[in-house]
Amino acid sequence: MKKSFATSLAHLGEKNPPSVSSAKSIPISMSSVFVFDDVETLDAVYEGEAKGYVYSRNGNPVHDALQEIIANIDEGEDAQVFSSGMAAITMAIISQVKAGDHIIASNVLYGGTYQFLKVELDKFNVEVTFVDVVNDDFEKYFKPNTKLVYVETISNPLMEAIDINDISNKAHNHNAKLIVDNTFATAVVCQPLKLGADIVVYSATKYLNGHSDVTGGAVVSDKETINKVKNTGALYGPMMSPFDAWLLIRSLRTLELRIIQHSNNALKLAEFLEKHPKIENVYYPGLISSPSYKIANKIFNSNLYGGMLSIDLKNGEKGAYDLIRELETIKFVPSLAGVTTSVSYPVKTSHRALNDEELKKANISKGLIRVSTGLENIDDLISEFDRALSKI
Structure with a gap:
């Protein structure tokens, strides 16, 4: 029996066509509900x-x-x-x-x-x-x-x-x-x-x-x-x-490759920033000077320490604001872990709900910037931070 135009539109294409091959990529089941025979x-x-x-x-x-x-x-x-x-x-x-x-x-x-x-x-x-x-x-x-x-x-x-x-x-x-x-x-x-x-x-x-x-x-x-x-x-x-x-x-599929590159870049960037005269502290567990270095080597795999680091600016809140403004290719983003390097200001982003007393107890200063190290060439990243820091 021939179906009406509306019924045909509602039902045609429901059956999977016969095939001796299968999709290389895992199929997406874009369905909110599933059908049963009985x-x-x-x-x-x-x-x-x-x-x-x-x-x-x-x-x-x-x-x-x-x-x-x-x-x-x-x-x-x-x-x-x-x-x-x-x-x-x-x-x-x-x-x-x-x-x-x-x-x-x-x-x-x-x-x-x-x-x-x-x-x-x-x-x-x-x-x-x-x-x-x-x-x-x-x-x-x-x-x-x-x-x-x-x-x-x-x-x-x-x-x-x-x-x-x-x-x-x-x-x-x-x-x-x-x-x-x-x-x-x-x-x-x-x-x-x-x-x-x-x-x-x-x-x-x-x-x-x-x-x-x-x-x-x-x-x-x-x-x-x-x-x-x-x-x-x-x-x-x-x-x-x-x-x-x-x-x-x-x-x-590319997680391991990405994390290795994030980690390698973060360590080199942390080592550079640790020596910079306008940086008060660098927080990164892969630094030999870090209080976490011993524990990190106990629990981490393959001498990798992750792609995240934080820095305290000597000029406090003003230094943090100025650095964020001066950075060009490195964007101010209230999140982390993307392909490109970004910075965040925890006091106003991830931890903005904490009051001053809670921030103090957590040792989060108003000069703290969190850096999500991306997959770019490390020399370019170091040059960008060096240029921006020279302007503040």
């Missing part, structure tokens, strides 16, 4: 008796492909991706705590994470204690109801390397789990699960993507934990789009 098959998928997809908030084939890659490179059993790094962080935490629980967190964290822990969790009656996990004996802060310890592999923005082995041992001694944000390092530089962490989180927007064109997040852990994270995420709904998942798969 109720029994749908029921089997819901009950976990058959593999299938129902609704993209609960899972999508391209999500599964991406999650397999991320879990593998971090040597975890499973992974779950989300629409942003903060979505991954919040879902990982919420899935592990309930009202009346207690969390210990580093006092030097990405500003969004700090605000979530300080403000949002208070609404759920979850207590958070912020401590200096590098210099303080934080074990004294554990309570009978402490369920989580939260740290960053490389702290944002002071680039302190965290002794994950030591912290995980202390957490486990008190029956608490350790969550590590590995965004600045990636699995190329450090694999926290191998060092004792229980859960690893990422802003995939940053190095996992690395091209400044995707917003995403990921959580990596054992299957039981990821199942809890997945179920929590399905209820809250911050799921990644299939197209962003596909873009991330593309980007991950």
Whole structure:
């Protein structure tokens, strides 16, 4: 029976054409919902008796492909991706705590994470204690109801390397789990699960993507934990789009090559800036002078220290503002980890929600600039900083 014009438009092209070949690139399943032949098959998928997809908030084939890659490179059993790094962080935490629980967190964290822990969790009656996990004996802060310890592999923005082995041992001694944000390092530089962490989180927007064109997040852990994270995420709904998942798969193919170049450039730039008369301090764990150098060499892979560094200008806030204005090819960007080198001003970007007292406790000065070292020729980067610094 010949179908009407409208019906033909609605249904033609639904069937895959026969082919003896397959796509070289992983296909994108740009579908919010999936079709079933009968109720029994749908029921089997819901009950976990058959593999299938129902609704993209609960899972999508391209999500599964991406999650397999991320879990593998971090040597975890499973992974779950989300629409942003903060979505991954919040879902990982919420899935592990309930009202009346207690969390210990580093006092030097990405500003969004700090605000979530300080403000949002208070609404759920979850207590958070912020401590200096590098210099303080934080074990004294554990309570009978402490369920989580939260740290960053490389702290944002002071680039302190965290002794994950030591912290995980202390957490486990008190029956608490350790969550590590590995965004600045990636699995190329450090694999926290191998060092004792229980859960690893990422802003995939940053190095996992690395091209400044995707917003995403990921959580990596054992299957039981990821199942809890997945179920929590399905209820809250911050799921990644299939197209962003596909873009991330593309980007991950070159992750190791990019991180090696980012790291090599960052070390050379840090060494140059450390000697510059207008720079008060350089924060980079790969510098021999860094207080984090010993720990970094303990937990990092292959003498790589990541692409992020920070500098304190001797002229404080004015020096920071002036340097940002004078830089030309290096742009002022309130994010990081792209192909091109950029700078950010934490006091007004990533950590702007912190008050003066909180900034002081975290040792974040108004002369601090964070540098995301790109993939350019290092001589050009050094020349650009040298020229701009000479003008301030």
